[in-house]
Amino acid sequence: MSSDFDRQELVGIFTSEASDGLKKLVAAVRPSDGSPPTQAAFHEQFIVAHSLKGAAALYGFGCVAGLAAILEKTCERVGDLPEDEWRTIAKFSGEIVDAICVQIDAIERSGAEDGVSVEALKSRYPEVTRLMQDMETPRADPDEKPLADEYLQPDIEAEVFSYFTPEAQEYIESMTSALLSLEKSSDDPQTIQGLYRAAHTLKGSAYTIGFQAIGDMAHPMEDLIGGIRDGRMRLSPELTDLFFRALDAIRLLLKRDPTKIEQTRKEFSAVIGQLRHVGGASAPAPASAVASTTMIGNAAEAAAEAKPAQKEERRPAATGGDGGVIRVSRDRLEHLLNLVGELVIGRSRLEQRLLVLEQLSRQVVAYEGRMLDSVSAFEEKHAFTLPKPSGEEFQPGSTPLTDFGALEFDKYDDFNILARSMAEISADVAESMSQLSGSIRHAREDMSVLQQLTLGLRDEIARARMVPFSTLFTRFERAVRETGRAAGKSVSLEVSGGHIELDTDVVQRLVDPLVHIVRNALYHGIESPEARVACGKQPAGTVYLRAAHRGSAVVIEVEDDGAGLDIEKIKAKAIAVGILRPERATTMADADVINLIYLPGFSTAPEVGDQAGRGVGMDVVKRAIQAINGQIDIETEKGVGTKFTLQLPLTLLISTALIVRVGDQRYALPLPSIREVLVPQPGAVQDLSGRSVLQVGDEAIDVRSLAQLIGTDAPVPEGPAPIVILRTPQGIQGVVVDELLGRQELVIKTLGALKLFKGSCYSGATIDPEGRVILVLDASILFGGRKTEASSLPLPPQSPQLEHGEAVEAGGFAAEPETTRILLIDDSLSIRKFVGRMLETAGYQVETAIDGEEGLRKAAAESYHLIITDLEMPKINGYEVIQALRDRPQTKTIPIIVMTTRVGEKHRQMALSLGATSYIAKPIEERALVREISRWVGGAAASARV
Secondary structure, X not given: OHHHOHHHHHHHHHHHHHHHHXXXXXXXXXXXXXXXXXXXXXXXXXXXXXXXXXXXXXXXXXXXXXXXXXXXXXXXXXXHOOHHHXXXXXXXXXXXXXXXXXXXXXXXXXXXXXXXXXXXXXXXXXXXXXXXXHHHOOOOXXXXXXXXXXXXXXXXXXXXXXXXXXXXXXXXXXXXXXXHHHHHOXXXXXXXXXXXXXXXHHHHHHHHHOOHHHXXXXXHHHHHHHHHHOOOOOOOXXXXXXXXXXXXXXXXHHHOOHHHHHHHXXXXXXXXXXXXXXXXXXXXXXXXXXXXXXXXXXXXXHHHHXXXXXXXXXXXXXXXXXXXXXXXXXXXXXXXXXXXXXXXXXXXXXXXXXXXXXXXXXXXXXXXXXXXXXXXXXXXXXXXXXXXXOXXXXXXXXXXXXXXXXXXXXXXXXXXXXXXXXXXXXXXXXXXXHHHHXXXXXXXXXXXXXXXXXXXXXXXXXXXXXXXXXXXXXXXXXXHXXXXXXXXXXXXXXXEOOOOEEEHHHHHHHHHHHHHHHHHHHHHHOOOHHHHHHOOOOXXXXXXXXXXEEOOEEEEEEEEOOOOOOHHHHHHHHHHXXXXXXXXXXXXXXXXXXXXXXXXXXXXXXXXXXXXXXXXXXHHHHHHHHHOOOEEEEEXXXXXXXXXXXXXXXXXXXXXXXXXXXXXXEEEEEHHHEEXXXXXXXXXXXXXXXXXXXXXXXXXXXXXXHHHHHOOOXXXXXXXXXXXXXXXXOEXXXXXXOEEEEEEEEEOEOOXXXXXXXXXXXEEEEEOOOOOEEEEEOHHHHOOOOOOOOOOOOOOOOOOOOOOOOOOEXXXXXXXXXXXXXXXXXXXXXXXXXXXXXXXXXXXXXXXXXXXXXXXXXXXXXXOOEEEEOOOOOOOOHHHHHHHHHXXXXXXXXXXXXXXXXXXXXXXXXXXXXXXXXXXXXXXXXXXXXXXXXXXXXXXXXXHHO
């Protein structure tokens, strides 16, 4: 969406910033009090002229860049001029400033420079032609080459880049937030220190993983921020803008998009040149920046030399891979693991219940066999007449029991025996069935617990994908800052609900629509300061950005206190372009009129400009919101303001859907896209010119068969069929289904690259409790054509820890050499991962600590053969770590290697004096690091690695 208007918008920002800078230049050459201009005041405008030159060159405005370059050189050298020469130069500079003002006005009007006025200036001052030619065509360094592709998009392992990207983005957001805060309070030392630390850590992390371009960009930023921290420089608005451009360039580098390599090269060169110039660095870019074969100090190349066989197997990270990694809090992960443990226990209990059920089932079968045997024996006995026994053999019943009466002694014949046997067997079966029923009941209870655990685990994993809404605040604050300046309006942004969490996918897809709505509020909603004062309002407008939970959804509101939407103006524009008849306009409800702004190409701007009138905007915003199963509504009141309300799902991973049947197949329709469900009376659906139309209240809704929409041959249902009313980009639509099967929560799986579903109207799939695959329909494209593209492992038990250098012998045989254990202390995740993997590949066992405090805690609890530490860390810095380790008896003799980007002799001497064993500078070369470690840990194991 943003690509449709980036050029015009950025040019608008350029002209706005240029106008601000020109006001300062005009004040310097023509003071408002009528006094003569001073050399000191003009010299202070060096950075204004320099920024103007760089920005103009970047956007292709050569005349402005050339004139600004003349001013830049003049500002730089004016302090050394005699007084008489200064008067001449001041007059000349004033005319140069006037010429630039004319050019900026021309760019604002037509988007192009005014060549006629420049020629007039050249005719008055012939030397201007020569100076501009010198500025436009600088003498090239014969040894300098263009920035290599491998420098701007280095070959970094996908896994390494996957954990570097979110860390780098976190530093970028932190620096953006700090810069915005410093614009309001420029002398806050804590914010300046945080800004400096973020730049320093970003630089070190980038150098460590081999992304030297980012390191080279962050380095001059760090130096300039250090000057501000030390009081040697002042954070001016121009320098803030330059820092923002540098952060944008780093974001562009992180995308690693091969199709934008030229744009990246151009932007990078312009920005880093300005940073170095402002910082006083006149040296050209390092050779590593311009030659792919000589990347000096590049850790990635050093690793490739040490492992040449692996280089061919490495694949660069996918472009835009910033969505591949989500950082999750430790507490949340522990909660997940606890749920997994309970799930395993619940499953084990269920297995035991099933074993009991199997045993009882076997008992019932055995009892059944006994019963069958008894019946069979009875049948055999009475099926034949047996011969009478001979003589005096004993006969059953021959015992003289005549002395007993019927109540004194029970006498059993075969029928009595069979009846008793059957009764006993029946009792046994009844008892077994009672136990079986009890076990089944317990199994059901365990299944219920297991289901709760499974749902809890699913919900917790979904929460692990959540990010707070506050992660977007810096982007909106910057958008308000830049857009307000471009529009010449004073606007503040008030935000609330930053703690509200949304799925990371929803957040990423929400950025562009929200930024566009915020910019629209500034350009079209907030009035000019003069108009606001005339209406009794404060001169500065306010945009409110709020987030809150509402049921199972998140509601985001963007509200301004501007003039509100002009209903009559929207009607007039719609009539003028032929999309609304005048007679219809008079009876049209305000809500329907407002919805006209969602039509493609619709704009009420009187003329096409940099920020308005191009017809690109709200239609794209609405489609983007509906693509994530969201809704957008507008409320407006003339003279009071406008409010946009976005209702969004918490996550795209889990969705509540209505399950419907079409033929013998089942489909899912997400609930957010459903307005209502109804079963019409016979004859309610009418045929109007080949269209099936259902009248619902005052609305005539088009109705189509879902079977026809998805292309299945389902039989026509008998009798009235349910109709599901859907919200779609084409408006309210109805679909006829065979049966409604109820509401269900779904865990939606993507269809991936399955060719069968490419170009289809399905957004995913799920599995119902009966094991059937259910396709999830995307209502946003169902009527609008086809889509183009449809652990934790247990660790082995640790052997007893040995003191350094101690050997173990048993039975006369020497034990295997013990693995050398190293503690790596660094606050950068990228460095911990990168260096940790480097050392593990070399055969060491590595444990990490995120800061000095955790490092000291681990060093006290465990035994290590060597400790590597950074110097600049939160809580406890590296110097304090060294001193504390040397004060403890158990760590007094452990070798300590300092690994830092600080290469000054002062830092080195202090570390060594406190007890550091060795001192090495980042970026790290693998073989050198392993050699350094082997010098201090010694032993056969270490020597075997080198």
